[in-house]
Structure formats: C-alpha cells, structure tokens
Amino acid sequence: MRERLRWGLGRGRGLPWGRSRPHSLIAEGTGSIVAGGNIGHATVYIGTGGENITAQDLRARAGHERIERERASAERQREAFARHFLPKARASVRTDGVTWDFTGRREALRRIVTWLTDPAGNRPGLVVSGAPGSGKTAVLGLIASLSDPSRHSHVPKERVGVDAETLPPPDSFNTVIYAAGLSAEVISDALAHATRRAGTSTPVVLIDAVDEAVEPKLLVDSVLKPLLLDGSARLLLGMRTEPAAQVADLCDEVDLDGGFADPEGMRRHVEHVLRQTTEASPFRRVSAETVSQVAEGIAHVAGPSFLVGRLLAQMLAGRTEPPDLRPDWEAELPRLPGEILERDLTERFTREHHRRIRQEQADQLDQEQAEQLARDQAERLGREQAERALDLLRPLAFAEGNGLPDEDIWAGLAGRMAGRRYDHDDVLWLREHVGSYAVRSTDQGHTVYQPHHLSLAEHLRAVSDPQAVHRCFVDYLVDHTPVHADGTRDWRRASFYTHAYLATHIAKAGGHEVLDELMLDPAYLLGAIPYRLLGALDGHRLSADRDVSEVRSAINAYRQAAADFRRTAPELRPAALDLAVRTHDARTLQARMSPVPEASPWKARWVDMRPRRSGYTLTKLSGEVTRMSAFRYGGEQYLAVVSDAGEIEVWNVDADRPVISGTIAGGKHITGLDTVVGNGHVYLATSSATRVQLWDVFGGDRALGGWTVGHPASDSETSAVTFAEVAGELRLFCMTDEGLLHRFDVLGATQLPSLPMNGACDFMRSNATVVVTPVGGRPRAVVSAWNGVQLIDLETGLSENCSGGSGYARGIQVIPGTDPPQFLVGKDNHTVYRVRPDGAPRQLRTSPESVRDVDVWTRGGDTFAIAGHDYCDQPLELFSLTRPGLSVSDFYDARSAVSQVRVMELRHGHVVIAAGQRSGAVRIWDFPEVPE
Numbered sequence: 001m002r003e004r005l006r007w008g009l010g011r012g013r014g015l016p017w018g019r020s021r022p023h024s025l026i027a028e029g030t031g032s033i034v035a036g037g038n039i040g041h042a043t044v045y046i047g048t049g050g051e052n053i054t055a056q057d058l059r060a061r062a063g064h065e066r067i068e069r070e071r072a073s074a075e076r077q078r079e080a081f082a083r084h085f086l087p088k089a090r091a092s093v094r095t096d097g098v099t100w101d102f103t104g105r106r107e108a109l110r111r112i113v114t115w116l117t118d119p120a121g122n123r124p125g126l127v128v129s130g131a132p133g134s135g136k137t138a139v140l141g142l143i144a145s146l147s148d149p150s151r152h153s154h155v156p157k158e159r160v161g162v163d164a165e166t167l168p169p170p171d172s173f174n175t176v177i178y179a180a181g182l183s184a185e186v187i188s189d190a191l192a193h194a195t196r197r198a199g200t201s202t203p204v205v206l207i208d209a210v211d212e213a214v215e216p217k218l219l220v221d222s223v224l225k226p227l228l229l230d231g232s233a234r235l236l237l238g239m240r241t242e243p244a245a246q247v248a249d250l251c252d253e254v255d256l257d258g259g260f261a262d263p264e265g266m267r268r269h270v271e272h273v274l275r276q277t278t279e280a281s282p283f284r285r286v287s288a289e290t291v292s293q294v295a296e297g298i299a300h301v302a303g304p305s306f307l308v309g310r311l312l313a314q315m316l317a318g319r320t321e322p323p324d325l326r327p328d329w330e331a332e333l334p335r336l337p338g339e340i341l342e343r344d345l346t347e348r349f350t351r352e353h354h355r356r357i358r359q360e361q362a363d364q365l366d367q368e369q370a371e372q373l374a375r376d377q378a379e380r381l382g383r384e385q386a387e388r389a390l391d392l393l394r395p396l397a398f399a400e401g402n403g404l405p406d407e408d409i410w411a412g413l414a415g416r417m418a419g420r421r422y423d424h425d426d427v428l429w430l431r432e433h434v435g436s437y438a439v440r441s442t443d444q445g446h447t448v449y450q451p452h453h454l455s456l457a458e459h460l461r462a463v464s465d466p467q468a469v470h471r472c473f474v475d476y477l478v479d480h481t482p483v484h485a486d487g488t489r490d491w492r493r494a495s496f497y498t499h500a501y502l503a504t505h506i507a508k509a510g511g512h513e514v515l516d517e518l519m520l521d522p523a524y525l526l527g528a529i530p531y532r533l534l535g536a537l538d539g540h541r542l543s544a545d546r547d548v549s550e551v552r553s554a555i556n557a558y559r560q561a562a563a564d565f566r567r568t569a570p571e572l573r574p575a576a577l578d579l580a581v582r583t584h585d586a587r588t589l590q591a592r593m594s595p596v597p598e599a600s601p602w603k604a605r606w607v608d609m610r611p612r613r614s615g616y617t618l619t620k621l622s623g624e625v626t627r628m629s630a631f632r633y634g635g636e637q638y639l640a641v642v643s644d645a646g647e648i649e650v651w652n653v654d655a656d657r658p659v660i661s662g663t664i665a666g667g668k669h670i671t672g673l674d675t676v677v678g679n680g681h682v683y684l685a686t687s688s689a690t691r692v693q694l695w696d697v698f699g700g701d702r703a704l705g706g707w708t709v710g711h712p713a714s715d716s717e718t719s720a721v722t723f724a725e726v727a728g729e730l731r732l733f734c735m736t737d738e739g740l741l742h743r744f745d746v747l748g749a750t751q752l753p754s755l756p757m758n759g760a761c762d763f764m765r766s767n768a769t770v771v772v773t774p775v776g777g778r779p780r781a782v783v784s785a786w787n788g789v790q791l792i793d794l795e796t797g798l799s800e801n802c803s804g805g806s807g808y809a810r811g812i813q814v815i816p817g818t819d820p821p822q823f824l825v826g827k828d829n830h831t832v833y834r835v836r837p838d839g840a841p842r843q844l845r846t847s848p849e850s851v852r853d854v855d856v857w858t859r860g861g862d863t864f865a866i867a868g869h870d871y872c873d874q875p876l877e878l879f880s881l882t883r884p885g886l887s888v889s890d891f892y893d894a895r896s897a898v899s900q901v902r903v904m905e906l907r908h909g910h911v912v913i914a915a916g917q918r919s920g921a922v923r924i925w926d927f928p929e930v931p932e
Contacts, residue, residue, distance in 0.1 A: 074193075077175055077176055077177065077190070079442070080176065080177065080178035081144065081148075081176060083178075083402065083441050083442065084137060084141070084178045084180075084208070084209075085137065085140065085141030085144050085145065085176065085178065085208070086141060086145065086151075087141075088135075088137040088138040088141045089102060089137075089138055089141030089142040089144075089145050090102060091103070091135075091138055091269070091306075091310075093272060093273050093276045093277055094276065100155065100156050100159055100160055101269070101272055101273075101276070102138060102142055102160040102161075103160070103161070103265050103268050103269040103272065104161070104262040104264065104265015104266065104268065104269065105135065105138075105139050105142075105256075105260075105262050105265055106161060106166060106262070106265070107260055107262070108128070108139055108254050108256060108260040108262070109139065109142070109143065109162070109166035110165050110166050111126075111254050111260065112126065112128070112139070112143055112168070112236065112254065113143075113165065113166055113167065113168050115236070115252065116147075116168050116169060116172050116204070116236075117168075117169060119202070119234060122252055123228075123250060123251055123252050124227075124228050124231055124233070124234050124235065124250065124251075125224075125228045125234070125235045125236075125237060125247060125250050125251030125252070126235075126236050126237070126251055126252045126253070126254065127237045127238075127239060127244045127247060127248075127251045127252070127253045127254070128140055128236070128237070128238045128239075128254045128256065129238075129239060129240065129241045129244035129253055129254065129255050129256065129257075130240070130241060130255060130256035130257045130304065131240065131241060131257055131304070131305060132240065132305075132307070132337075132453070132454050132455040132458070133305040133306060133307025133308055133337060133453065133455050134256040134257050134304055134305055134306065134307075135256060135306040135307075136208065136238040136239075136256060137208050137209070137238060138306070139254075139256070140206060140208050140236070140238050141208075142155070142160065142162075143168055143172075143206070143236075144173065144176050144206055146162065146167055146168050147168040147169065147170060147171065147172035147173060148171075149170050149171060152170065172204060173204050173205060173206045173236070174194035174195075174197050174198050174203040174204055174205055175190055175191075175193065175194040175197070175203075175205050175206075176205075176206045177190050177191075177205065177206065177207045177208070178208050178209055179207050179208065179209045179210050179212060179213040179216075179219070180208075180209040180212035180213065181212065181213070181214065181400070181401060181402070182213055182214060183213070183214045183215065183531040184213065184214070184215055184218045184219040184222060184223050184871065185531060186531070187207070187213065187219060187223060188223050190205075191203070191205060191223065191227070191233065194233075195232070195233065202231070202232070202233060202234055203232075203233050203234070204233070204234045204235075204236070205233055205234070205235055205236070206235075206236045206238075207224075207235060207236070207237050207238070208237075208238035209238060209239070210224070210237050210238065210239040210243065211239045211240050211243040212454070214531070214535070215918075215919060216243060217246075217624065217918070218871065218897055218918055218919065220243070220246050220247060221246075221918070222870055222871035222897055222918070223871070224237070224247065225247065225250065228247065228250040228251065229250065235251075237251065241255065241257065256304060257303075257304040257305075258304075261304040262304075263299060263304075266299045266302065266304075266306060266309050267292075267295050267296060267299045268295075269306060269309065269310070270294075270295040270298045270299055270302075270309045270310070270312075270313045271291055271292065271295040273309075273310055273313035273314060273317065274291055274294060274295060274313045274316065274317050275291065275317075277313065277314050277317040277318070278317055278318065281317040281318075282317070282319060282320060282321050282322050283316075283317060283322060286322055290322060290325070293325055294316065294322060294323065294325070295313075297323075297325075297329060297330035297333075298312045298313055298316070298330065298333070300330055301330050301333045301335055302335075307337060307453055307455060308335065308336070308337060308340065311337060311340040311341070311344070312333055312334075312340060314344070314436070315340060315343065315344040315347070318344070318347070318348060319347070319351075320351065336455075336459070337453065337455040337456050337459060338455070338456060338458075338459025338460070338462070339459075341390075341437065341456055341459065342386060342390070345385070345386035345389050345390065345434060346382050346383055346386040347382070348382075348386075348433070348434070349381065349382040349383075349385035349386055349389075349433075350378050350379050350381070350382025350383075351378075351382075352382075352433075353377070353378040353381040353382055353385070354375060354378035354382075357377055357378055388426070389430055389433070389434050389437075390460070391414050391415075391417070391418040391420065391422070392410075392411075392414045392422065392426060392427060392430045393430070393437060393438060393451060393456075393460055394414065394417060394418075394460045394461075394463075395410060395413045395414045395417060395473075396410075396438060396449055396450050396451050396457070396460075397451050397456070397457040397458075397459075397460035397461045398460075398461060398466075398469050398470065398473065399448070399450065399501075400500070400501035400504045400505065400532075401443045401448070401497070401500060401501055402441045402442065402443040402448050402450060403439075403441050403443065403448030403449045403450030404448055404449055404450070404497070405443075405446050405447065405448050405449075405495065405496070405497050406424075406427060406447060406448070406449060407446070407495060408480065408495070409476070409477070409480070409495065409497060410427055410449070411423050411424050411426055411427050412476065412480070413472070413473065413476045414426075416472055416475075416476050417469060417472050436452060437451065437452050437456065438450070438451065438452070439451070439452050443496075443497075443500075444496050444500065446496055446497075448497075466508070467508065467509050467510050470505045470506075470508040470509035470510075471509040471510075471512065473505040473509070474502065474505050474506055474509055474512050474514065477494075477495075477497070477498045477502050477505070478502075478514050480495075481493070481494045481495075481498060482494070489517070489521070490523075491518070491521045491523040491524035491527070492523035492527075494524070494527075499524065499527035499528055499529075500527075500528070500529050500532070501529075501532065502518070502528075503515075503518075503528055503529075503532045503533040503535065503536040504532045504535065504536065506536045506540075507532075507535050507536040507538070507539055510539075511539060511540055511541065513543075515536060515537075515540050516542070516543075516548065516551045519551055519554040519555050519558065519589075520550065520551065520554050520588050520589050520592065521592065522577065522589060522592055522593045522594070525558055525561075525577060525589075526573050526574060526577060530562040530565045531562075533558070533562075534559065534562055535919075537555060537558075537559070537617070538617055538620055538917075538919060538920075538921040538923075539617060539620035539921065540555075540617060541617065542616070550586065550587065550588040550589070552616065553584050553585060553586035553587075553588075553589070554581075554584075554586045554588065554589040555616075556584045556586075557577070557580040557581045557583065557584040557586045557589065558577075558580070560580040560583065560584065561573075561576050561577045561579070561580035561581075564576035564579075564580075571597075571599065571600060571601070572600065572601060572602075574593075574594075574596045574597060574600060575596045575600045575601075575602055575603050575604065577593070578590075578593060578596050578603065578604060579604045579607060581593065582604060582607040583607060615891070615913075615915065615923035615924050615925040616923065616924055617921055617922070617923055617924075618639070618651060618653065618656070618914065618922045618923065618924050619641065619649055619651060619658070619921075619922050620919075620920050620921045620922075621641065621643040621645065621647045621649065621920035621921075621922075622643070622645050622647065622920055623643035623644040623645025623646070623647060623920055624643055624644045624645075624899060624917075624918045624919070624920060625641055625642075625643055625899050625900050625916030625917060625918070625920060625921075625922060626642055626643055626644050626669070626670055626671055626673075626899065626900075627641075627642050627670065627671070627672065627673035627900060627916075628640065628641050628642075628673070628900040628901075628902050628914065628916045628922070629673050629674055629675040629684075629902075630675075630902045630903075630904045630914070631675045631676070631677055631682060632677070633677055633682050633697075633698070636652055636653075636654040636655065636907070637652075637653045637654050637904045637905065637906050637907075638650060638651065638652055638653065638659065638675075638682075638697075639651050639653050639902065639904065639914055639922070640673060640675050640684055640697075641916060641922055642670040642673045642686055643670065643920060644669040644670065644671075645663070645669075646663045646664040646668045646669065646670060646688075647661075647662070647663050647664075647670075648660060648661075648662055648663070648664065648670070648684075648686065649661045649662075650684070650697055651922075653904060653906060653912070653914070653924070654906050654907050659697065659698075660695075660697065660702070664686070664688075664693070668688040668689075668691065669688055669689070670686050670687070670688055671687060671688060671689070671719050671720070672685070672686060672687030672688075672692075672719045672720045672721035672734065672770075673685070673686055673687075673721065674721050674722045674723050674732075674770075675697070675723075676723035676730065676746075678723075678730050678746070679730070679747060681696050681697075681698070681699060682696070682697040682698055683695065683696060683697070683704075683723065683730075683732075683746055684696075684697050685721045685723065685732050685734075686721065687709070687719040687720065687721040687734050687736075688719060689719055689736065689737075690708060690709060691706060691707070691708055691709065692706065692707050692709050692719075692721060692732070692734045692742065692744070693705070693706040693707075694706070694732060694744065694746065694749060704749040705744075705749040705750075707742070707744065707751050709734055709736050709738075709740075709742050719734060719735065719736045719737075720734070720735050720769065720770040720783060721733065721734045721735075721770075722770045722771070722772050722781055723746065723772075724772045724779050724781070724794055725779070726779055726794055726795060727795075729745065729747075730745075730746040730747060731743055731744065731745065731746060731752075731794070732744040732745075732746050733781060733794055735757065735770065735781070735783060735792070739756060739757050740754040740755065740756060740757060741754060741755040741756070741757045741792065741794070741797040742754050743755065755796065755797030756797055757792060757797050757799055769783070769784040769809070769810065769811055769812045769853070770782065770783045770784070770812075771812055771813060771814055771823075772794070773814045773821045774821075775791060775820060775821060775837060776820070778793055778794075778795060779793075779794045779795065780792060780793060780794065781794055782802075782812055782814070782823060783812075784808070784809040784810060784811075784812055784825075785801065785808075785809060788801055788802050788803045788805070788809065788825075788835065788841070789801075789802045789809055789812055789823060789825060789835060790802070791837065802823075802835060802836075802837050803835070803840070803841055805825075805827070805831065805833045805835075805841045805843060806827075806829060807827035807828055807829030807831060808827060808828045808829075809825045809826070809827055810826055810827060810828055810850070810851060810852050810853065811824075811825070811826035811851060811852060811853035811854035811855075811867075811868070811901075812824070812825055812826075812854070813854050813855055813856045814856070815834070815856055815863065815881065816856060816858050816863060817858070817863070818836075820836070820837055820838055821837070822834060822835065822836045823835045823836075824844075824854050824856055824865050824881075825841075825854070826847075826851030826852070826853060826854040826867050826868075827850075827851055828850045828851070829850070830846055830847045830848070830849060830850060830851065831843055831845065831846055831847065831851070832844045832845040832847060832851055832854065832865065832867055834881075844865070844879075844881075845867065845877070845879065847867055847869055847877060848869060848872050848874050849869040849870040849871065849872040849874075850869065850870040851867050851868070851869060851870075852868050852869065852870055852898055852899045852900070853867075853868045853898065853899060853900045853901045854866065854867050854868070854901065855901045855902055855903050855913075856881075856903075857903040857911070857927070859911070859927075861882065862880050862881075862882050862883060862886075863880070863881045863882050864878055864879065864880055864881065865878070865879055865880075865881055866878050866901050866903060866913060867879075867901070868898030868899065868900065868901035868915055869898055870897050870898070870918075871897035871918070872897075874889050874891070875891055875897075875898045875915060875917075876889070876891040876898065876901065876913065876915060876925070877889045877891075878891075878913075878927075878928060888928045891913075891915075891925055897917055897918040897919065898915045898916070898917055898918075899916050899917060899918050900914075900915070900916035901913060901914065901915050901916075902914045903927065910926075911926075911927035912924050912925060912926055912927060913925045913926075913927055
C-alpha cells in the first residue's frame with residue numbers, strides 16, 4: 001500500500017520570523033522527504049501510520065543522500081586517476097600509453113615524501129608549482145600511484161628511479177582530486193568525505209590543477225585557506241607558479257621551475273623520446289654521442305619545461321634525418337608549445353606530400369626542376385593540411401568538461417568555426433595522422449577528445465574574440481538539437497554535451513537569448529549540471545522589451561530546485577523541480593512538465609508554500625566585487641560597484657541601466673570606494689594600494705584627478721577611501737598601510753598635506769572597511785581592525801581603539817539613532833557584534849560562515865541588520881535590532897559567496913537589498929515583508 005506523508009508547517013508562537021514560513025505540503029511516497037532542501041525549516045513530519053518524525057530523525061534517514069554523494073565523489077576520483085594522474089605519471093613515449101617512461105625529479109619526490117612522513121616538521125600545506133608543462137601532474141600522479149596499495153605493485157620502481165627515500169607510505173592520501181573543471185562546492189564535498197573517512201586523524205588530501213577549477217580564487221579563499229589556517233587538513237596542492245603565491249604564507253613549496261628543476265632528468269627523458277617515439281626515428285641509426293648532443297640542445301631550449309622538451313624531441317624524431325649539428329643549431333627550434341605544434345604539423349604534412357609528389361613525377365627527365373616544383377607544391381599543401389588540422393583541433397581547446405564528443409558535434413562545429421565544411425572523414429583523418437595531439441577521454445560515459453596538454457589548448461584559444469567562439473558553440477548546439485513536430489526544440493533528445501555544458505558556453509559568450517527558452521523547458525533543466533546553469537544565470541539579464549515574468553518565475557524555481565538536486569539522488573529531481581515550480585507558481589514551466597514518474601520515492605500532491613527569496617542579477621563583473629556604494633541623485637537610486645580586477649560600474653537601479661562601465665588602467669585591485677553628492681555633483685573615489693582617483697560621475701570630464709599614495713613598490717591590498725565634511729569643506733581621505741592619512745580637496749581636486757595616523761597602519765588589513773560619523777562633536781573615520789574597530793580623528797589623524805570582541809572586523813555600519821554612535825560589526829569568525837565607544841561590545845549573532853559585510857536599515861519603528869556571508873547556502877541574513885527573535889534567512893542562491901551588501905530604496909518606496917558576490921555578480925533581492 002502506498003504510504004502517505006503529510007508535512008504541515010505553520011507560523012507558531014515563539015518561532016522566528018523566516019524560519020517557520022506559512023506554508024504546507026501534502027505529499028505521498030515510499031520514504032522520507034526533505035522538501036525544499038532545508039531540514040532546518042521543518043518542525044514536524046507525519047509519516048507512516050501517523051507517527052511524528054522529528055527533523056533529527058529525518059537527518060538520519062537522509063543519510064543515504066550523503067552516501068550517494070560519497071559514491072559519486074569516489075567515482076570522480078577513480079576517473080581522475082585513470083584519465084589524468086596515471087597517464088601523466090607514466091610519461092609514456094610509445095603510442096600504446098602503458099609503458100612507464102617517467103624520468104628524474106628525484107629531489108622533488110624526496111621533498112614530498114618528507115612532507116608526508118613528518119607532519120610536525122612541516123607546514124600543513126605543500127604546493128608543487130611550476131609553469132604549464134613543468135610536469136606537476138606527472139610528479140603528483142607518481143606519488144599518488146606509489147601510495148595507492150592497489151597500484152603500488154604495478155609501478156616499475158627501478159625503471160622510474162624510485163628508492164626508499166622517494167617512496168611514500170601506503171595510503172598516504174584520504175582522497176585524490178583533479179580540480180580542473182570542478183566547482184568549489186564539489187571539491188568541498190570531496191574534502192568533507194575525506195574528513196569523515198579519516199576519522200579522528202587529520203585528513204591528507206592531494207588536489208592537482210587547483211588553478212584550473214571553475215572558480216579558483218573562490219576555491220582557495222573559501223575552502224583551502226580555512227582548512228590550512230585551522231589545521232583541519234593537510235593539503236598537497238598542484239598549481240601554477242603565480243596562483244601558488246596566494247597560499248605562500250601557509251604552504252611550503254616545491255618549485256619545479258626553480259630550486260627543484262631537474263636538467264639532468266630532462267636530458268635523459270629527451271634522449272629516450274628521440275629514440276623510442278617511432279621505429280622510423282633517425283636517432284636509432286646514429287651514434288649515442290649524436291643523440292646526446294641533440295638532447296643537450298633541446299634541453300637548453302626547453303629550460304625547465306618537460307613538455308617543450310618532449311614535443312621538440314617528438315618533432316625531430318619524426319624527421320627523416322637528424323639536424324645538422326653546426327654551432328647554435330638549436331637556435332632554429334621553436335620555444336613554445338603552440339609554436340612547436342604548428343611547426344610539427346607543417347613539416348609532417350609537407351614531408352608526406354613531397355614523398356607522394358616525387359613518386360608521381362619519378363619518370364620526369366628534368367629531375368632538378370621536378371624536385372623544386374615538388375618541394376614548392378609540398379610546402380603549399382603542407383601548410384594547407386596543417387591549417388586543416390588546427391581547424392579541427394581548435395574546438396577541442398574551447399570544449400568544456402573533459403573534451404568534445406566525436407558523435408555529431410566535433411566536425412560540424414569545427415567547420416562552422418573555420419567557415420569551411422568538415423565532416424566525420426576529416427576527424428578520422430586527424431586522428432590517423434596527428435592523433436597524439438588529440439587525447440581520448442571519457443565524460444559521463446561518452447568518448448570525448450581534448451588537446452594533449454593545457455599549454456596547447458591555450459595556444460589554440462588565442463583568438464581575437466573568444467566570446468564569438470562560444471557564441472558559435474551555442475548556435476551550433478542549439479541548431480543541432482532535435483525539434484518537435486510543432487517546431488519547438490526537443491531538449492530531451494539533445495546530446496549529453498548540450499545538457500551538460502551549453503549553459504557554460506552561454507555564460508562565456510556573454511549571454512544568449514536562448515537561455516530564456518531553456519529556463520522554460522523542464523527536460524533541459526533536469527539534465528543540466530546545476531552549478532554550470534546557475535553560473536550562466538548569474539550573468540543573465542532579462543529583456544526589458546517584453547513580459548518575462550514567466551521566465552523570472554522559472555529561474556527562481558530552478559534556483560530553489562538546484563539546492564535539492566545537489567542533495568538528492570537523480571531519481572528525485574523531477575519531484576524536487578515539480579515542488580519548486582508549484583511553490584513559485586511558474587505556470588508555463590509547470591504546464592510543460594510531465595507527471596512525476598511513478599517510480600519516484602515521493603511526489604507533491606498539493607502545495608501552498610511561500611517561495612524562497614531568489615534575487616535577480618543586476619550585473620556581472622569578471623573579478624570579485626570588493627566594494628559597493630549607494631547614492632540617490634535626481635530622485636533615482638544608483639549603485640557603484642568595483643572589483644579586484646580594476647573594474648568600475650555605476651548603475652541606475654531604478655532604470656536598470658549602467659551609467660559608467662570601465663576598467664582602471666593596469667587592472668588594479670580596487671580596495672576602496674566611496675560616493676558623495678555635493679555642490680550639484682556626484683563624486684566617486686577609488687583607491688588601490690598605491691593610487692587614489694577622483695571622478696565626477698555625471699560630469700563631462702569624469703576623471704578629476706589621480707594621486708600616488710602608499711609605498712610605490714607595495715604589493716599590499718590595504719587602502720580605504722571616504723568622503724567627509726570637515727570645517728565646512730568637502731574632503732576626501734585615504735588610509736593606507738604606510739601610516740599616513742592622505743587628504744584631498746574635492747571641489748578643487750587638489751592634494752592637501754597628509755597627517756600621520758598615530759600607528760593606525762598597524763591594525764589595517766586587506767580590504768579595510770571605513771564609515772564616517774561624528775563622535776564627541778568631531779568627524780571620525782571608523783575603520784575595520786583586529787578585535788574591534790579604530791576611530792580616526794579626520795582633523796588630527798590621531799586614532800584610538802574601540803574594543804569589539806575577538807576576530808577581524810570585515811563589515812562596519814553606524815546604527816541609526818544612537819548617541820554616542822554605536823556600530824554594527826561583522827567578523828570573519830562567524831559573529832556579528834554591536835560595538836560602542838563607551839562600553840563593552842555585545843555579540844548579536846553567530847552566523848553560518850564568515851561575515852563579509854553588514855548594512856543597517858530603518859523601517860517604521862524597527863532597525864534591521866543585514867549580514868552578508870561567505871560561501872554557503874545562506875548568503876544573507878536579516879534580523880531586527882529592536883525586536884529580538886525577528887529574523888529571516890531564506891534568501892537563496894546556491895553559488896553565493898557575498899562580499900558586499902547594501903540596502904536601497906527605489907521608486908515608490910520599493911526597498912531592495914543588493915549583494916555583491918565573490919563571483920563578480922551583483923544580485924538584487926526584495927526587502928522582506930515585516931510582520932507587525
């Protein structure tokens with residue numbers, strides 16, 4: 001008999017606002033339901049036989065979901081090992097790819113083994129760094145293979161030069177992760193599983209390709225750094241040299257291009273490649289001395305890059321004769337992977353055509369003339385064939401996931417991108433002649449192909465307009481989706497690649513109108529990868545020329561359902577989407593949905609639930625949003641936004657249009673921003689570590705001035721700017737870590753003498769927050785500091801500490817109606833404090849994550865605080881400072897990592913909350929309705 005499960009939730013006495021929403025659901029099924037994806041919202045479930053099921057019981061029953069996620073994580077680990085770590089560790093020269101030809105790197109291996117075996121004598125993190133092609137994955141793959149009991153015996157240790165000093169202990173790692181193409185959320189899940197498997201021990205995790213994750217900065221800042229800081233995990237990381245600097249203060253380093261370079265290992269590997277790449281290699285017919293000389297020349301050109309050395313050796317081994325070893329012969333060799341690729345293809349096809357043409361002209365009498373004609377014709381045909389090969393390889397470089405399928409996409413897409421006609425025969429030709437440059441892999445059970453190395457992919461991606469390439473991907477994938485009899489697209493029958501990665505191509509194309517259509521198609525929504533589709537929605541702007549209410553409802557429904565997709569098995573997705581669609585009253589999407597399958601463990605029969613709050617995207621910057629400033633001008637609301645990539649945008653939020661959009665020269669990390677309306681103008685100021693700039697937002701000549709501050713050679717990100725009226729004059733102030741209070745006359749756009757800050761630079765940290773308020777009748781800048789805030793007298797530069805509890809203050813706002821002024825302070829230790837200059841601080845909240853920013857808003861007789869959280873499913877929390885217990889936290893965005901929050905009042909009294917995210921998106925939420 002079918003079980004019936006009733007879930008009743010109502011607003012009860014003593015239940016916090018927003019935590020117990022007025023909604024109810026009647027569902028039926030054969031198991032427990034975690035409807036809406038947040039058990040914390042439930043008070044009681046009624047299950048089989050009418051018994052009560054508490055939320056705690058439900059958590060226990062939902063354990064199978066965790067098990068399924070762990071199984072998926074383990075499967076990803078197995079695939080990563082087979083697809084990435086093992087082939088690179090083997091470094092096989094032969095085409096069969098199974099022989100072990102790894103050579104050298106003894107010192108690097110020894111250092112890693114020392115780190116693994118001596119936790120007390122080393123930092124919690126070790127980074128294996130180097131430029132692309134230095135062999136990071138090969139080194140890490142060998143270490144992982146040697147430490148895996150199931151693979152240990154299959155590694156020929158003597159052949160690859162492993163001894164007792166370079167042999168890691170068995171089971172050294174709790175998990176091994178290849179981060180390329182993975183989201184921070186997926187990697188965080190894998191780390192959580194590793195922690196559970198480790199039990200009471202500190203987990204040890206290997207993560208390669210950290211800089212190739214979907215959002216590497218978010219991964220490092222929100223996942224890896226916290227683990228290293230509190231010592232809750234030991235991490236062996238593989239990443240490029242530049243990104244490795246982000247964790248330099250927490251990790252030891254094995255620099256494969258520096259102190260751990262291995263020129264002798266390079267030379268020996270090149271010698272092996274010269275002889276073993278092909279049976280026709282000319283180096284099998286020459287002396288060992290000649291091979292050694294050529295290897296020395298190649299190693300000199302390649303430097304620390306094993307990839308360059310290997311590619312050059314393969315290119316020379318494919319020739320009919322060894323090079324003429326005249327002095328400086330190696331100067332003619334290309335030095336970059338992409339250059340080697342093009343030279344090798346051209347030479348290879350020219351040789352083939354020359355051989356064929358000479359055979360055809362063998363009976364001609366004038367052999368000298370025939371030879372010249374054959375050579376000219378062969379060079380021309382060789383260049384054409386090389387261009388043909390590059391055309392076919394280029395789509396692989398722009399493909400998402402593990403590569404591009406060979407099904408019915410590769411050839412046609414290559415033709416569309418190149419403006420030519422290619423078919424499957426061309427793909428077969430490529431794989432036959434230059435298959436070593438296109439590596440076979442798998443993705444979701446499908447065969448796919450990708451360039452042999454990331455460096456080659458980067459060379460192929462070097463086009464004038466990458467967005468145009470991604471638009472080509474989108475157009476082709478859409479055009480080749482089957483259609484119904486009525487002409488609408490049948491997304492259910494679309495290729496796996498379209499389901500999985502179309503949204504990412506849309507995002508990288510800068511948006512596409514087909515996304516509206518996709519959001520109204522349940523078959524596509526159920527097959528898409530949630531975090532990729534959510535990423536496309538981050539930058540998607542709905543049309544202002546037509547009614548998009550149904551699209552907006554569908555987007556909001558999908559954002560809610562995506563949370564459940566991440567926490568439930570695939571067979572539960574239709575029921576979860578159906579529930580979200582009903583909750584958000586997305587009628588068009590609901591009409592197109594098929595009934596929830598009978599095999600589903602549960603299904604909703606009747607729903608009356610208040611939907612989760614889901615904002616819309618105002619804009620999407622390429623860097624992390626570092627500062628926002630709101631102002632009113634001409635009766636309309638504006639929002640200024642800056643990023644760590646040097647971007648500046650000013651938006652008219654009422655009109656939903658940009659006023660300013662640009663980038664500061666050099667892409668400087670902007671850490672300070674403020675705006676002020678005065679003298680009929682709107683002034684905007686920005687600061688980086690070494691420069692302050694002043695702008696007139698609506699003036700004809702917007703840039704009013706720029707001044708150098710701080711240390712000229714400083715790499716610090718510590719600076720803050722603020723406007724304030726001092727002695728009746730409008731002034732601009734800038735604080736940096738050099739210990740000076742820089743002052744500027746705004747109306748005159750001139751610099752005034754600086755004031756010493758009384759040692760204030762000692763407490764300032766990266767991205768310092770500053771607000772201005774009078775204290776004791778004098779204008780004071782309130783600046784974020786360790787263990788509180790710092791009050792700086794803007795007339796004298798003198799400062800004093802205002803105790804604010806433990807932890808670094810990231811967000812500060814003045815609480816209206818307080819005298820002397822009190823401050824709302826959000827901290828990186830997950831707390832929110834109320835701070836007062838004349839008394840002890842009081843902790844107000846404990847938040848689910850680090851509090852990155854706060855704002856305060858007065859409505860009626862209530863004063864509300866808004867806290868923006870770091871990476872978690874609860875990006876915003878709003879609570880009353882005047883009515884304890886009144887709060888709401890059901891703002892939802894699965895990709896959230898909020899760095900800035902501002903409350904604004906639009907036309908007709910419409911109040912909204914703007915949240916700037918670390919992903920670069922600025923999202924707008926309606927301010928919640930407040931119960932009386």
